Amino acid sequence: MPKVEAIFCAVAEQTGGSSDTAEDAYAIRRGEDGIFRAAIADGASDGIFSRFWAEILTQAWLPERTASLPPLEPLRQRWREKAAEKPLPWNMAARLAQGAAAAFLGVAISPDGVWQAVAVGDCLLAHLRQDKSLALSFPFTSVNDFPDLPLLLHTDPARSAETQKWTMKGTLEEGDELLLMTDALAHWYLQETGRGEKPGVWFEKISPPETFAHRLRHLRTSQRLRDDDATLVRLRYSP
Amino acid sequence: MTERVQIMQPTSYMGGRVSITRNNPTCVLFIIDQSSSMAQEFGERGEGVTKADAVARTLNDLLRNLIITCTKSEGVRHYFDVGVIGYGERVGAAWSGPLYGRELVSIRDVAQFYTRTEERMQAATDIQGVVSERSTPIPVWIESVAKGSTLMCQGLELARNVLQGWILRNQTAYPPVIVHITDGEATDGDPAELMASIARMQTSAGSVSLFNVHLSSSREASPLFFPESPDNLPDNFSRTLFLTASYLTEYMRSVAWDNGMTPSQSARAFVMNADPSLLALAMDIGTRAGYVR
Numbered sequence: 001m002p003k004v005e006a007i008f009c010a011v012a013e014q015t016g017g018s019s020d021t022a023e024d025a026y027a028i029r030r031g032e033d034g035i036f037r038a039a040i041a042d043g044a045s046d047g048i049f050s051r052f053w054a055e056i057l058t059q060a061w062l063p064e065r066t067a068s069l070p071p072l073e074p075l076r077q078r079w080r081e082k083a084a085e086k087p088l089p090w091n092m093a094a095r096l097a098q099g100a101a102a103a104f105l106g107v108a109i110s111p112d113g114v115w116q117a118v119a120v121g122d123c124l125l126a127h128l129r130q131d132k133s134l135a136l137s138f139p140f141t142s143v144n145d146f147p148d149l150p151l152l153l154h155t156d157p158a159r160s161a162e163t164q165k166w167t168m169k170g171t172l173e174e175g176d177e178l179l180l181m182t183d184a185l186a187h188w189y190l191q192e193t194g195r196g197e198k199p200g201v202w203f204e205k206i207s208p209p210e211t212f213a214h215r216l217r218h219l220r221t222s223q224r225l226r227d228d229d230a231t232l233v234r235l236r237y238s239p
Numbered sequence: 240m241t242e243r244v245q246i247m248q249p250t251s252y253m254g255g256r257v258s259i260t261r262n263n264p265t266c267v268l269f270i271i272d273q274s275s276s277m278a279q280e281f282g283e284r285g286e287g288v289t290k291a292d293a294v295a296r297t298l299n300d301l302l303r304n305l306i307i308t309c310t311k312s313e314g315v316r317h318y319f320d321v322g323v324i325g326y327g328e329r330v331g332a333a334w335s336g337p338l339y340g341r342e343l344v345s346i347r348d349v350a351q352f353y354t355r356t357e358e359r360m361q362a363a364t365d366i367q368g369v370v371s372e373r374s375t376p377i378p379v380w381i382e383s384v385a386k387g388s389t390l391m392c393q394g395l396e397l398a399r400n401v402l403q404g405w406i407l408r409n410q411t412a413y414p415p416v417i418v419h420i421t422d423g424e425a426t427d428g429d430p431a432e433l434m435a436s437i438a439r440m441q442t443s444a445g446s447v448s449l450f451n452v453h454l455s456s457s458r459e460a461s462p463l464f465f466p467e468s469p470d471n472l473p474d475n476f477s478r479t480l481f482l483t484a485s486y487l488t489e490y491m492r493s494v495a496w497d498n499g500m501t502p503s504q505s506a507r508a509f510v511m512n513a514d515p516s517l518l519a520l521a522m523d524i525g526t527r528a529g530y531v532r
Binding site for chain 1: 258260261262303306307308310311312313315350356376378
């Protein structure tokens with residue numbers, strides 16, 4: 001039986017950033033139940049400790065259970081504990097009350113190739129066939145679907161959109177791929193697809209991560225990709 | 240993820256105006272009247288707040304908000320170079336304390352080098368989401384000053400030089416945002432050409448944004464905000480303030496609409512006879528010009 005493999009995972013920070021300042025996170029794991037789980041999260045810049053919140057969310061996707069959002073209150077408590085670890089300067093203390101937020105996308109793939117995904121916000125999952133054609137994308141199908149103000153999972157329950165999650169199911173065929181992308185890369189991907197291109201081919205030439213970062217810089221320089229952190233998780237259903 | 244914050248203007252996803260980033264910061268320059276007439280009381284009778292007090296307090300609050308906006312997990316990001324030029328008894332950078340004399344300062348340094356703090360009761364939300372009123376230390380960078388004559392031309396000339404130097408060093412940046420606050424006419428000449436030359440400045444990404452705020456000298460004068468034409472303005476000075484002010488951006492207009500005003504597409508970034516609340520609103524709207532990443 002084919003099995004799911006992660007063939008590429010990376011976070012590339014926006015221009016001028018560093019690995020310390022990127023606010024995206026990803027996590028992958030093959031569970032003992034045979035289900036492969038992967039998640040990405042895009043921390044919002046208007047929060048504080050956003051990357052930590054993104055990491056908490058992606059890690060919480062990995063344990064064996066149904067493919068649904070984990071209860072967020074324990075995760076919020078972990079974020080609060082982290083935020084309260086040490087005294088903060090006045091501006092960070094003032095910022096803290098605004099909390100942290102992140103867009104999230106998680107997918108769980110069973111050994112028979114059936115995948116289930118949950119998304120809140122503007123991360124994207126693209127299901128590619130072996131010839132790199134797009135079978136489906138989720139939760140958006142066109143660049144016009146990207147919201148100006150995406151719904152986010154927030155450390156403040158009153159501002160959080162977990163009740164407005166989207167879900168999707170699909171089935172992988174042998175050789176298919178799933179791409180998980182944060183918004184800037186996702187936007188580029190759907191724009192290229194909308195032009196009749198097969199941007200899935202581009203992903204054949206991005207390994208190792210340094211090459212990925214280099215090729216993203218090229219897209220940014222040519223004004224085709226918005227300058228933002230970009231995360232990609234590429235999964236293949238291989239024989 | 241892109242942030243929508245204090246300084247912002249919704250743009251198209253790609254191909255819109257240049258974004259403000261750490262590598263491509265913009266400049267925010269305040270030009271403030273510190274002449275003796277600013278010692279007059281401002282606002283409701285009996286409050287004892289002068290125009291200079293109100294400007295200093297509003298500006299300190301705005302700087303504080305800008306810094307909070309730029310604060311990320313790793314510290315304060317250099318999205319802005321900030322300048323405050325005062326004109327009155329002296330003409331020059333108006334910072335008090337450690338930043339004294341510096342014309343443009345990275346927002347990172349502004350966050351670090353305030354002159355003092357003052358305790359103020361504020362409603363604050365704690366990390367658990369609980370809102371309570373408590374005494375909060377508020378940093379102060381600008382003190383209330385009201386001395387000397389209205390050396391507006393000298394102040395504008397310095398502002399123009401500072402902006403020219405900044406644009407020369409940052410030719411592709413998001414264009415500078417300038418807020419000019421005054422309560423009266425210049426005593427050192429006609430500022431019209433200087434104001435017009437500032438308004439004409441541009442980077443490759445577009446023209447500067449100039450917001451003119453005129454403060455009320457009389458409690459009887461009605462505030463006038465975001466006019467579309469100079470027809471009903473009382474004198475040449477107010478017409479100059481109108482003509483050199485930028486058009487309100489779509490986003491600025493939406494903020495004004497949220498505050499019960501209804502400026503049209505041809506409305507200018509100009510308020511006249513502002514009272515304290517209009518001063519605060521005008522400064523807030525005036526600095527909502529960019530798009531931070």
